Amino acid sequence: MENEKKIIGRCPVCGGNVVKTCKGYRCENNTGEAPKCGVFINGVIGNRKMTDEEIAILLEKREIMLDGFATKEWKTFPTVLVLNDDGSVDMQSIIGKCPKCGGDIRVGSKAFNCSNYSHPSAPCNFVIWRNIGGHLITLDEARQICADGITANPVEMYREDGQRFEKKLGVSPDKSQVIRV
Ligand SMILES: [Zn+2]
Ligand SMILES: [Zn+2]
Structure with a gap:
């Protein structure tokens, strides 16, 4: 297992591998000072820990509807996560x-x-x-x-x-x- 990266899916922006890191999920082309790709998905979004399976769907379909996000006051809500072309992730409830x-x-x-x-x-x-x-x-x-x-x-x-x-x-x-x- 040592030195082996865990590939979660294919980057929809550049086609590279998206691997699991300590802080989230990073496209392998998003490294160095002038990265070719901006895709990095945080491991925790809206106070909710993302699973590898959910990230795999987000990479494949560019969106996923999920429950269990929480406000700062810990009021829970569902939303749709959308993966943008620049690699950022938005919440889109409409x-x-x-x-x-x-x-x-x-x-x-x-x-x-x-x-x-x-x-x-x-x-x-x-x-x-x-x-x-x-x-x-x-x-x-x-x-x-x-x-x-x-x-x-x-x-x-x-x-x-x-x-x-x-x-x-x-x-x-x-x-x-x-x-x-
Ligand atoms: Zn990429
Ligand atoms: Zn109406």
Whole structure:
């Protein structure tokens, strides 16, 4: 094991190997005084320790939705981490536009909520629960529901007796909720 580096994934900016270091995850081309690449991902983001598996997904897909980030007051929240071209990582909680009112849809701990939820004159109650029938809605599925009104593929859900079934999820005709279609 000595002298062996732990390769976590491929750098999406320059194609080099991203290796685990004592402080985080560094592209092998991000060394020296004039590095060719700026990718370095901290091992702790938003008071949350990142796992190697999560970093591997972030490198491959350039984004990952995760729970368990915490504010300075230790209030926890979910967000989407986005890996930028310059190697920096941003938190992006807005995942799409509301199909009902056009407001921003944000990821929350239990649901994707419309930012106009408490709008004084035009409140919007559109919501995509994150757990529907035992299926945890992925970031891609939530985006498809917002943009296209329906998931691209059927998702696997469960009845109370344990019976599995597959349905697409889509916006109801009155655009108030997400239904099985
Ligand atoms: Zn790189
Ligand atoms: Zn809305």
